Amino acid sequence: MENNNITLVRVNSKPVEVEDIQPIQETSDIHFMAANTQPVKLDDLQKKHTIPVFAKDNESTISHQEFIETVSIVTEKIFGGEQILKPAVRVSHPIKGRVPTAVGKPAKELLEHEKTLYFERIAFAIEIPSINDRVAENGLNLTIGGVRAYNLENLYSKKSEERFKLFIGFQNKVCTNLCISTDGFKSDVKVRTVAELANAAFNLMGNFNVYKEIEKFSSLPQTMITEQQFAQIIGRARMFQNMPYKQRKDIPQFPLMDSQVNLVVKDYYSDESFCRNDIGNINLWKLFNLFTGANKMSYIDSFLDRNVGCQQFVGGLNEAIGLNRHHWFVS
Structure with missing residues (x-):
């Protein structure tokens, strides 16, 4: 995996007033979006959810958990000296199934180990509170994340490029709204491997100018x-x-x-x-x-x-x- 000579720029190095110091959160705020979604823990994605495949060759897709873990690793490499919170994950559109031995069994009688589940769509955000600034007295924390929607893939074909969306921007701590512009957004990342996905994340984060971004909102x-x-x-x-x-x-x-x-x-x-x-x-x-x-x-x-x-x-x-x-x- 190449570093591509990434140049980093830090935002706010001025002293922090005592009253501005907030208790450290264990995870990023889960309320960065709301409708038609539910929060889920990364551990649950890793242990309980199935992974879709391309039907014609049975090749695995890049799973939701691989997506989140890849962006998390890149974030830690680039912002290694900063405070990085755990990803907040939200999912929607559950795809339910069952194991072969439960064929014909009424749904209400299904045991937990007989059920299968994955979510068609997922969004996540990784907050970095130590990189921050203020606009109109609203605290903004640097935030990185992405979106994946299996409905954009043709899972009935052979394995092909898969689509992802990546962002780096700020989260308004007053309302948890995300503040993102085109400079911090890749709307159609097409990759075949996790390495290609990591490289796209490296490029996005490495080329992001936090000062310029804050200027847009200031x-x-x-x-x-x-x-x-x-x-x-x-x-x-x-x-x-x-x-x-x-x-x-x-x-x-x-x-x-x-x-x-x-x-x-x-x-x-x-x-x-x-x-x-x-x-x-x-x-x-x-x-x-x-x-x-x-x-x-x-x-x-x-x-x-x-x-x-x-x-x-x-x-x-x-x-x-x-x-x-x-x-x-x-x-």
């Missing part, structure tokens, strides 16, 4: 939008979802679905940390966190893409408003 609290502009964004978001493709292809992509837009509006009024101010204005950092909070209700296979989409959309608003440029959603 300017957002300084930009305010009015209640009228917020209402226009919400209204045009609903228009965008139903516009013909030819009309919307040149418009900035809106990342959320209608049900998630409803959550954004609800939290605009009621979220304790990111709601509007007394006259209805809201800064773009708060708007971004309303978006990423609503994104927690996405399915695992679209969760990271939409999270990155939230950063692109709000970043586009910030640039347009700051330079007084046209932006369809607020013009």
Whole structure:
């Protein structure tokens, strides 16, 4: 496995105030996403869950546990001197089965050793609390992770390249929302072996510039939008979802679905940390966190893409408003 001459950059080396010190968690926060998922322990994946194979040649897929362990090992090699928490893992879409001796047995009579199980989709996050910074008084911890969805593979064929998604970004400790941009995201990693997967993780982490990433978010609290502009964004978001493709292809992509837009509006009024101010204005950092909070209700296979989409959309608003440029959603 090659190191590829990776250059590392550390974020925050300034002194920490006593009141800022938090108790050390045993594992990364499991609440980085919510809807349609459940937490699972890595030990359970290793000991209790079956591993899908490619049907035509019976070759094993890269298992969920191998995926997590590979990224964990790369993380430890690159950030070896840092505090690295255990992975937080969430899964969805269980695929249930049974051993051959239990054929025909009623489901309610199945014994535990007669059941088989694997999850079609998995997401995990590895938090590094010792690499951190603040935006608008919100603590951000460096976080690394990935997503795997077997529904994107053709398991009825022979073994071929398998698809993974990798990310490195920050987690907002106020709300556990992930803050990810395109610089810290690989949306379609195609590999055949664990070694190739490790190399992709090395490249992503090694090329990630934490200072540049923080800069993207640091300017957002300084930009305010009015209640009228917020209402226009919400209204045009609903228009965008139903516009013909030819009309919307040149418009900035809106990342959320209608049900998630409803959550954004609800939290605009009621979220304790990111709601509007007394006259209805809201800064773009708060708007971004309303978006990423609503994104927690996405399915695992679209969760990271939409999270990155939230950063692109709000970043586009910030640039347009700051330079007084046209932006369809607020013009």
